[in-house]
Amino acid sequence: MSLPLKKQPVLLTGKKQRSIFEFSQNKIKSLPSEIIEIHSDGNEECETIKDEESSAGESFLGCTTVEDVSCPICQLSISHLTIRDRTDHVDTCLVRVSFVEEPLKPEKSPTIKSETKKRKVIPSQPPDEKSKYINKEIKPVEKSGVEIAIPKAITKSKTKRPIPSLKTMTFPIQESPRLIYQVSVDAFCYEPHETISQYFLSHFHSDHYGGISKKWAYERVFKEDIDFENESKYRKIIYCSVITGKLLTLHFSIDPKFIRPLEIDTRYKIKSYTKEIEDGGYESNSETPGLYVTSITANHCPGSVIFLFESIGLDNKRVRVLHCGDFRVNFEILNHSLLKKFTSDCGEYSLDKVYLDTTYMSPSYNFPKQELVCDTVATMFQDLIREEDEEAKTKASLFSTWFGTGTQSRITDFWKQQTTRKKKKFLILVGTYVIGKEKLAITISKRLNCQIYVSNIGSRNKKLDTLKTYNDTYLNSVLTTNDLGDEDSDKSIIHLVPMNIVSSAQELSNYFNHNKYFDNFERCVGLRPTGWSFNPGQQRGIKETEISRNQVQELEQIMEKPPSFNYLSNILSQVTNTQSKGKPDKALYRIYSLPYSEHSSFRELAYFVIFFNIHQVIPTVNCENERSIKAMNNIIEIWEFVRRIRANSIKSTDDDYAEQELIEKIQKLSLDSF
Ligand SMILES: [Zn+2]
Ligand SMILES: [Zn+2]
Known part of the structure; x- marks a missing residue:
């Protein structure tokens, strides 16, 4: 049985903020609500990827006892598994392999079954037990470029789900009459979109590229047309790093004619709001109306990037959106020259929205760099x-x-000496x-x-x-x-x-x-x-939905020293x-x-959100249940609170959770303590 998971709205309202927030003078400029608000659309998640059976178990953020452990990715209860099996389970969830990698042995754990069902197992005679371990000699073959056969015809995909709003980036072109421009990020398992023609892929992991195929690109570019031989009808629609582009061609035979590879740390103009753009975009430092994108290392897997979108409207209105895909925050990212102007120490600019990889969004996920x-x-x-x-x-x-x-x-060594x-x-x-x-x-x-x-x-x-x-x-x-x-x-x-x-x-x-x-x-x-190495001593629950002094203190302690x-x-x-x-x-x-995590730890996420000026943080992982959304929003509010303390906009108060000593400790935190 597979139940579709309902997407919950991601709304960061200020309703639950307590009086202390009124002390903040450093209000970041706010945008009209119709632009920054994320509406609940009730869309279902992609079934081909998130088709695990719905779990009645608690979210990992709601864990209250050591025995009650859920997978941070699929939310299923893994309490009954051994520590090693828990780790294996989470790893399998993290990197879902959607193409044949190796013949599978029957799994012991019932919770992993739904995962293995999806994999293709080659029907073959039982492999010789020994030979499956033996490395074969490989002769290097000289390859002459990629040969990709052009399909004769394509069958339309049956997917009827539209791209959810969480995966759609919307930019205002002008205020009135209201015009917008949209692109998508990591959304390939949905029905063809009426207006979106630029699909971004952050990295080559199946929970992000899921749904992509040779057919996928033809269906969206050629639509009813079948004149596949006509070179002039090809268009670049997949935007990704050079490495990810090569992997798409190597593993899925996606024609490079559909791929717009983006060099790292390079700003491209990918859309003009006034005229057509050739070849999917070009390198540009201009400030004319349009959409610009820069890809920056994500420190996740090879080829992984985070996307910095900058839109300049016809009325010169600027909107900056950072999509983090999957990323592991490190010193290089925190000090990146292209992100420097958004740091809270610079104070010059702010990011309107950050789509954050919230895989490990709980203080219990604190692991070494x-x-x-x-x-x-x-x-x-x-x-x-x-x-x-x-x-x-x-x-x-x-x-x-x-x-x-x-x-x-070994005994035989004696003879071979x-x-x-x-x-x-x-x-x-x-x-x-x-x-x-x-x-x-x-x-x-x-x-x-x-x-x-x-x-x-x-x-x-x-x-x-x-x-x-x-x-x-x-x-x-x-x-x-x-x-x-x-x-x-x-x-x-x-x-x-x-x-x-x-x-x-x-x-x-x-x-x-x-x-x-x-x-x-x-x-x-x-x-x-x-x-993710499960550490029984560290698991603890977050029940609070309002900021408490303990949470602020705990955060300060976590940030003070790396594990x-x-x-x-x-x-x-x-x-x-x-x-x-x-x-x-x-x-x-x-x-x-x-x-060896390829996702940011709780501590690393805290540094990222606190040390950058971010108007709105939008979690992209663990958004399936309301309870974990609430817990994540609570954490984000704490981070924003700490950011304001650092900006000196919250001074000593009578409030019991922000006394002078704690404030001073927080103000001492710097990127040097990362
Ligand atoms: Zn990934
Ligand atoms: Zn992922």
Whole structure:
């Protein structure tokens, strides 16, 4: 059974604000309500994506006890799952894979069933248990450009749902008579729109591109026409980054003639309100009436961007909208030169609307920065390898404490001693999905100066081509087609493997043994980058719908110091150095889970909203139920309150939740404390 989820209105009214807000003198200029108001349209969410069974469970924001845990993405209760299964569930929800990646095993968890039903499973004879783990040798094929066959005819899609208002960006062209211009963001699974002809895609994840196909573009550009051979009838309608554009062509055979790739940090005029524009737009710094767009890195997955729209009306009225798609706020984004003029410290300009990735919009989602996690893992391997090299194998050394003192060897090694070369220290497996999580592998590779091999098991033939679309000079220089790495080095090597290989020691040892890697590597370490590591000690509920002193204080404390992360207590200690009978050898195989989120933590979101002048924040995730919308709006009000404190517009008051000491602490916060 699948119940359509009703979209709730996202209205940020000031009704619940308490008297303290009247102290604010720094009112940001307000726009006429018909432009900034988001109307409830009652539209249903796209069924092909959000078709999980409706849950009677609480939203994650409404969690009141440790036992009551819901997935922050699909809202289903995951209380009955183990911590690892909860993490797996959330990860699966985060990156919904809509094309065949690997044959599926039956799932244990009933809540993931609805997810797996959607995937296509190739009907085939049961694969040989061993061979499904074995990397095949690949011969590099010289490709000569993309060949995309022109369809003979297209069948109309049956979708009858219109694009919801949350995915429609509306810009005023003039006040009276009222004229507007609209584009859409991440809305591809809806019926063709009457007037929208520019569809923006923030990144290549299926919950955003869902619905896109070769047919999709033909249906919208050619309509009733079938003169597909006529070059002059093609039009650019998909706007995305260069990388996302290449991925659309690689995975879905979307003709580049439909795609308008946008260079990062470049301002384009994509619509003139007075005349036609050729070829989907052009680079421009002009200030004439029209719609301009700049894409800025989203620090999410390769090719992901946030869109800064600037509309200049015929009456010179300016509207600035920032659509964050999915993003992970970092120092680079907070200090971005193109966003600088909107920071609250500059005070010069403000963003009229920000569509915010509210995946982790709760104080309990506070995890270390991605750079810190990647760096810590790299340092860990560096230290482990150095210690062993220096023969510092005393009982107390780092290496012997966590991996044992003896060099691991198999009985057969004795016979091979003469013929085999020296084994490499580590085979490092990094679990990955179709795209994403690459930065972990790159950071380790840079530090250990080692190569990266892309495993091709599990029908992952396109994974290497996918990585090549990134055009990353460093990555291209370390990618190898030899799974053992270069002959003449005793360095380690990194394999990018499907996530299931690093999900259990059994899977890991199958991969290690069936590829006979024991001849070449001393041990195998699997890294599971997880989106969200559940921390039982941190789960707490937000019941308040009004600002309380405690909430402001809690926020200040979270913002003061970033979460720490170190390899002794956060990585190595995950596995104890004990051996149990019948289980894969723990000295040979290790799996570590790493908090590697590609979405902003609560703390990072707070910095973003507080340090930029934003007139209206519009949550784009967890908008399906009223309770979580209320909780999110409450958090946004707290952030706006803190922003006003920082702007000195709220001074000491008698109010019990904003006393002088707290105000001073808040005013001390700066981007340096990020
Ligand atoms: Zn995403
Ligand atoms: Zn997403």
